[in-house]
Amino acid sequence: ELRAALDAPWERWAVYLHPAQREYVERDFNGPARVIGSAGTGKTVVALHRAVRLAQDPEARVLLTTFNARLAEALARKLPLLASEQVCARIHVGALGDVIRDLHAQTFGPSESVSEDRLTELLTQAIEKTDAPLSVEFLRDEWSLIVDAWNVRDWDSYRDLPRLGRKVRLPAARREAAWAVFEALRMALAALNLKTEAQLAHDLAGSGGLPFSHTIVDEAQDISVPELMLLGQALGMAENGLFFAGDIGQRIFRAPFPWAATGVEIRGRSRSLKVNYRTSHQIRRYSDELLPETLVEPDGTEDNRLGVTSVFEGAAPEIHAFTSREEELSALQSWIEELVSQGFRSSEVMVLVRTDALVSRIAAKVSVPVMTMHEAKGAEYRAVAVIGLDQDIVPLEDRLLMANDEAQIDEIMNTERHLLYVAATRARDRLWLSGVSPISEFLRDLM
Structure with missing residues (x-):
């Protein structure tokens, strides 16, 4: 079954549910529940299939949400591959911030966000x-x-x-x-009649609920305090009311906080996915070196990242240090051309960099799309090249210079490591990592 999925068109692969994950789609929970797992363990696929399962009920109104519009659009494109038009009509897909803004406007009238x-x-x-x-x-x-x-x-x-x-x-x-x-x-x-995004959520939380019977949050590690408070107040007591899928190792947008303090208690209803079937063993092994074996949440909850099993093999990642950007780009383009000669489509290959400035600088010099690491969050490609891993770019020197104390430096270093982990794990079959000397200390750790 897995071999057939790997050989299937990319669109079908994107919604393939491994049999080991089906339990989390079918199971009922009497309170908020969560699945966590490292990159490649199928969290988003579980979220999609669970939304479809809950929407089989004609009375259901399901919110399937994530943290930005691009990822929400990707979820919406996948739903018709799993469900009929009638079932899809019971699922509202949108970025959580956009959903909150729309509901606030419907409830309180127009307001301007600062x-x-x-x-x-x-x-x-x-x-x-x-x-x-x-x-x-x-x-x-x-x-x-x-x-x-x-x-x-x-x-x-x-x-x-x-x-x-x-x-x-x-x-x-x-x-x-x-x-x-x-x-x-x-x-x-x-x-000035201006409101923050947090204030919109707090206003809604005090207005008496949300128009959904179930909410499923993908990439839940980046949910904000006000968003979680709102969801908890609206659906925290409902059976199958709240379901979260995420990986604290991929937290790159929000500061961590204890979920229980918002009123959302998941202890006893949190499960770890341990079957990695979306990235090769080789890519997973190299990427895991970027993070500690155990990640600890502010409330003391531990995510032990040992024991994950990869179910298919692939080529070892290519890791390089170059003397100039021109040399790096020339070698990268040769790698891309080799992939295309092996049957990779250009749309299945992505180049990732740390900053918008680097995107502008190199986009015209390679034959496949280029985007920032942040933009690639939640995406998946057959082959990924992460380039520009220079000493002053990853971790980003400008961020470190703005730190006020050692605690902030530690937090920045952690999020920069998480960001590189996110970038590397967007690849299923082939991974390239490179920088110009002096290279990033993170890249040196992998060489």
């Missing part, structure tokens, strides 16, 4: 107004990770609140100064 740049501008003005002895970078994180995320509305709550997800202590006097800034910022937002 942009990141505008929020930083208003925060800077609030710091100047209150003369707070704190940097805009620190307060921007404190606002987004604590105050806005957890909907902290008054000084007493902020003073006593555990600063979940923050690794830097904040003495009482500085906390009081920070709160003065946040009050000024909140007043400025209200005066």
